[in-house]
Amino acid sequence: MKRIAIFASGAGSNAKKIIEYFTHHAAIQVALIVCNKPGAGVLSVATHYGIPTLLIEKEQFFRGNAYVDELKAAHIDFIILAGFLWKIPSALIQAYPNKIINIHPALLPKYGGKGMYGQFVHEAVLAARELESGITVHLVDELYDHGQMVFQAQCPVLPGDTAATLAQRIHALEHKHYPEVIEQFIMQH
Numbered sequence: 751m752k753r754i755a756i757f758a759s760g761a762g763s764n765a766k767k768i769i770e771y772f773t774h775h776a777a778i779q780v781a782l783i784v785c786n787k788p789g790a791g792v793l794s795v796a797t798h799y800g801i802p803t804l805l806i807e808k809e810q811f812f813r814g815n816a817y818v819d820e821l822k823a824a825h826i827d828f829i830i831l832a833g834f835l836w837k838i839p840s841a842l843i844q845a846y847p848n849k850i851i852n853i854h855p856a857l858l859p860k861y862g863g864k865g866m867y868g869q870f871v872h873e874a875v876l877a878a879r880e881l882e883s884g885i886t887v888h889l890v891d892e893l894y895d896h897g898q899m900v901f902q903a904q905c906p907v908l909p910g911d912t913a914a915t916l917a918q919r920i921h922a923l924e925h926k927h928y929p930e931v932i933e934q935f936i937m938q939h
């Protein structure tokens with residue numbers, strides 16, 4: 751059984767879909783939810799589904815062991831980022847080589863990097879008058895949104911779209927594809 755930890759900072763709609771997808775899965779289980787924001791919605795999602803949680807803090811994450819010991823003690827095999835807003839430090843990347851993936855709410859390499867998260871991404875896409883947007887799943891390396899791409903899916907940007915309406919369309923793409931992309935990625939690694 752492959753054990754995954756989901757790292758999230760926000761509402762946890764992707765975490766919810768991933769948990770539901772792997773409930774009763776024969777080979778993969780969501781074993782831990784890691785969060786850096788006390789009170790984040792993803793913590794309630796974890797409680798609802800009976801998934802253990804780990805609330806992390808800056809000092810240990812960036813200047814300590816990056817919680818590698820705790821993740822290894824939980825026998826975590828893969829790390830899935832789903833709206834996690836801190837940069838993954840080298841110590842964690844080295845402990846989980848090619849085992850950490852992230853979903854970004856745009857078509858990388860455009861609209862990525864520091865400051866590019868949540869609504870900021872959709873606002874930049876709209877400001878650039880793009881006719882399409884989408885999602886990118888990629889391996890996590892030491893830089894933001896720079897790792898090898900694993901999957902992309904597109905959606906239209908419609909006349910009159912706001913950041914909120916575009917976000918809704920992007921979320922629908924994420925919820926549809928991310929669980930299946932995670933499954934394929936894990937089964938191939």
Ligand SMILES: Nc1nc2c(c(=O)[nH]1)N[C@@H](CN(C=O)c1ccc(C(=O)N[C@@H](CCC(=O)O)C(=O)O)cc1)CN2
Binds near residue numbers: 836864896
């Ligand atoms: N080493 C890596 N860590 C992370 C990556 C990555 O590709 N490599 N992806 C991000 C997720 N992400 C985009 O997909 C992303 C998240 C957050 C930021 C950002 O600018 N964060 C702010 C802090 C925000 C906060 O603390 O509330 C910042 O760094 O100043 C950019 C991109 C997850 N980690």
Ligand SMILES: NCC(=O)N[C@@H]1O[C@H](COP(=O)([O-])[O-])[C@@H](O)[C@H]1O
Binds near residue numbers: 758761763764855924
């Ligand atoms: N650059 C990182 C980033 O912007 N990630 C985005 O945060 C949202 C989390 O939503 P959720 O908490 O409802 O899953 C998702 O749209 C995800 O793509």
